[in-house]
Amino acid sequence: MRGMMMDRPLLISQIIEFAAVNFPDQEIVSRTTEGPIHRYTYPELAKRTRQLAKALETLGVKPEDRIGTIAWNTYRHLEIYYASSGMGAICHTMNPRLPADQLIYIVNHAKDRFIFVDLTFLPLLEKLHEHFPDVEGFVVMTDEANMPKTDLPRVHCYETLLKAQDGDYTWPEFDEHTASSMCYTSGTTGNPKGVLYSHRSNVLHALYVLSISGVPINEDSSILPVVPMFHVNAWGVPYFGLIAGAKLVFPGPKLDGPSLADLIEEEQVTDAWGVPTVWLGLLGHMRQQGKTFSSLKRTLIGGSAAPRAMITEFRDKYGVEAIQGWGMTEMSPLGTVSIPRPSMRGDWDNELEIRGKQGRLMFGVEMKIVDADGNTLPHDGESQGELLVRGNAVIDGYYENPEATAKAFSDDGWFRTGDVSTIDPDGYMEIVDRVKDVIKSGGEWISSIDLENEAVAHPEVAEAAVIGVKHAKWQERPLLIVVREQGSSVGKEDMLKFLEERVAKWWLPDDVVFVEELPHGATGKLQKAKLREQFKDYTLPTE
Numbered sequence: 001m002r003g004m005m006m007d008r009p010l011l012i013s014q015i016i017e018f019a020a021v022n023f024p025d026q027e028i029v030s031r032t033t034e035g036p037i038h039r040y041t042y043p044e045l046a047k048r049t050r051q052l053a054k055a056l057e058t059l060g061v062k063p064e065d066r067i068g069t070i071a072w073n074t075y076r077h078l079e080i081y082y083a084s085s086g087m088g089a090i091c092h093t094m095n096p097r098l099p100a101d102q103l104i105y106i107v108n109h110a111k112d113r114f115i116f117v118d119l120t121f122l123p124l125l126e127k128l129h130e131h132f133p134d135v136e137g138f139v140v141m142t143d144e145a146n147m148p149k150t151d152l153p154r155v156h157c158y159e160t161l162l163k164a165q166d167g168d169y170t171w172p173e174f175d176e177h178t179a180s181s182m183c184y185t186s187g188t189t190g191n192p193k194g195v196l197y198s199h200r201s202n203v204l205h206a207l208y209v210l211s212i213s214g215v216p217i218n219e220d221s222s223i224l225p226v227v228p229m230f231h232v233n234a235w236g237v238p239y240f241g242l243i244a245g246a247k248l249v250f251p252g253p254k255l256d257g258p259s260l261a262d263l264i265e266e267e268q269v270t271d272a273w274g275v276p277t278v279w280l281g282l283l284g285h286m287r288q289q290g291k292t293f294s295s296l297k298r299t300l301i302g303g304s305a306a307p308r309a310m311i312t313e314f315r316d317k318y319g320v321e322a323i324q325g326w327g328m329t330e331m332s333p334l335g336t337v338s339i340p341r342p343s344m345r346g347d348w349d350n351e352l353e354i355r356g357k358q359g360r361l362m363f364g365v366e367m368k369i370v371d372a373d374g375n376t377l378p379h380d381g382e383s384q385g386e387l388l389v390r391g392n393a394v395i396d397g398y399y400e401n402p403e404a405t406a407k408a409f410s411d412d413g414w415f416r417t418g419d420v421s422t423i424d425p426d427g428y429m430e431i432v433d434r435v436k437d438v439i440k441s442g443g444e445w446i447s448s449i450d451l452e453n454e455a456v457a458h459p460e461v462a463e464a465a466v467i468g469v470k471h472a473k474w475q476e477r478p479l480l481i482v483v484r485e486q487g488s489s490v491g492k493e494d495m496l497k498f499l500e501e502r503v504a505k506w507w508l509p510d511d512v513v514f515v516e517e518l519p520h521g522a523t524g525k526l527q528k529a530k531l532r533e534q535f536k537d538y539t540l541p542t543e
């Protein structure tokens, strides 16, 4: 028997209109590309978003057209999110740090019709625009007074477009499965792969995040998404933040420690979301200045493993709860969050064990681990296998990419994450490694992530990476690559001695090398593939 309930589409435009009516004095604050802080309320955001939707129509934008953005986290970027998706077009956010050939590939693969660009990235487009034959126009995200001279053809000024329109616009209604936005994953090898979100998946993901026990988000929250809006919709903050009526604080182009610390204080930020690298910068600054936070309650850390030392420092020095989350672009992105259950709290060592894991499922996502033949493995905290997921906010294919799609799913339709993990009897998942980064030593696996985690706990280590290097007897053995803290002269023997007390003996790296810096990809992640290439002929002293 079918339930007798209405079937109303879940649409992104509902979020902005709901927020404007229900939280009329809530603020959106942005540090702008031009410099000053900009602030306005939800109703002003909604009005300008409607103006922009009308402006897009005037430009000839139709449903399904792709609207590219190359921009920081600011109110204008938020307006583009809501205007393009709301009118039925597709908001395609792009990472400006991608290598040029990858940017060219994704603009053309997505067939962007217009590209909105922040002042900072204008020079980038001036260099690349000739490779975008199908792009009809570029919109510079500024006002007339700040509009620079540019060689870019077919250029519009954002505020001029907006000024020509009133806010009298009714959002169209359509099927909730309609595509709303897209984001390409920065593949470490090969071309990036397109993830195409739907209205339904984005609204559901927002509601799922708001249902997480232990991450309260509401009208009293002041949320700082440091995670870029070009990286998986800033983890959904622009959607769930508005549903919850939270104050949103956008950092614009300034993501360094001092700038973030100032913004957190000035805007009384309670919740900050970002990748570990960003928090390293912030914590370094706080340490140096001997400062504390007066408002910050929580940081949500994801994208790569949150070092236990970082979680502890946030707690011990600043009374801030650092919560680790795990997810993927393909998952909108959130999958798990690591918050100890009430019965697990009290003893910090135990708690840290849990908080160091990637966490428990968020409602709306299912996961399992499987062996190489696809057999399901037990949740015993020991068995390691590839992590598979499914849910309404998980992709069911890559955009116009049948080859990548064919490889991405199990026979029974689960998405293959490419992560190797364990799941303990309490349901906490722990990433052991990426399938391609795990070190295979004599038939056993060594987790490069675990070793890195231990190595960065050394007070004189700024950053560390572990890769597998060819070994005649063991097939592969770990090599530890360290960036020292400034002024430190920590050596190989010190490092090995430090690790000896922390990891199994056969995990100890066969060698330690010190470098000035490690290679990072466009989303700030360590590029292990590059390191493996760099050290491919390295001879370990144990050979």
Ligand code: ADP
Residues within 6 Å of the ligand: 184, 185, 186, 187, 232, 301, 302, 303, 304, 305, 306, 324, 325, 326, 327, 328, 329, 330, 333, 358, 417, 418, 419, 431, 434, 523, 525
């Ligand atoms: P990219 O575009 O760089 O692939 P994603 O955010 O999609 O960016 O990357 C997803 C991957 O990042 C996951 O499959 C996992 O390997 C890693 N990751 C994300 N969060 C964590 C975490 N908390 N701990 C460890 N690894 C993580």
